[in-house]
Ligand code: AP5
């Protein structure tokens with residue numbers, strides 16, 4: 001499978017991509033994680049950190065290069081966090097074909113609650129939510145015992161900025177795939193397992 005998973009910040013792309021990669025034995029290609037691992041990398045545009053901590057998009061040439069390298073190594077993949085504007089969508093169409101484009105639809109106020117309540121394991125990257133997906137012991141990862149922390153960009157102020165960047169830059173990408181007839185919309189407000197089942201149904205129908 002070559003799957004594109006679209007959705008606003010907090011829609012559940014990371015949660016679902018991780019499960020899909022495991023279920024289908026495909027690569028999880030995520031620009032967010034790739035950039036977090038390279039936050040202080042010097043580029044001609046500065047470091048990714050400056051953009052990410054402000055909730056802005058990292059410049060296209062930096063992100064395009066990461067995606068192109070990751071896809072070149074991948075047989076099947078689920079792509080999460082890219083494309084985030086029409087220029088990135090154009091670039092993607094030049095480097096690969098897709099067999100499914102899935103959009104996780106979630107209301108904006110739900111997104112803010114999900115982002116501000118998210119906690120991430122410092123050691124293994126597992127994702128939790130203080131209310132919707134709490135760990136057994138507060139602040140401690142169920143998987144590995146690592147400490148849970150809040151992402152720098154998950155404060156309410158930065159979360160809202162990310163949502164406004166999404167509306168302006170990424171919604172046109174959703175619209176583009178709707179117009180080409182490739183977009184499959186899934187209600188992303190259902191419970192994580194329910195969302196996963198619906199995505200699986202779409203992929204298994206192909
Ligand atoms: P990135 O890391 O991609 O962040 P994002 O798109 O803002 O997405 P998130 O990771 O916040 O949300 P998600 O949809 O993965 O949701 P999750 O599953 O974690 O990007 C970060 C930054 O990097 C950007 O702001 C930008 O600066 C830069 N960047 C990245 N890609 C770029 C690109 N292509 N171009 C330029 N810049 C780029 O879920 C969220 C929370 O909700 C969790 O706590 C989870 O437990 C909970 N949850 C999930 N599903 C459910 C559910 N069904 N019910 C209840 N709770 C749920």
Ligand code: ZN
Pocket residue numbers: 121122123124125126141142143144145146
């Ligand atoms: Zn962990």
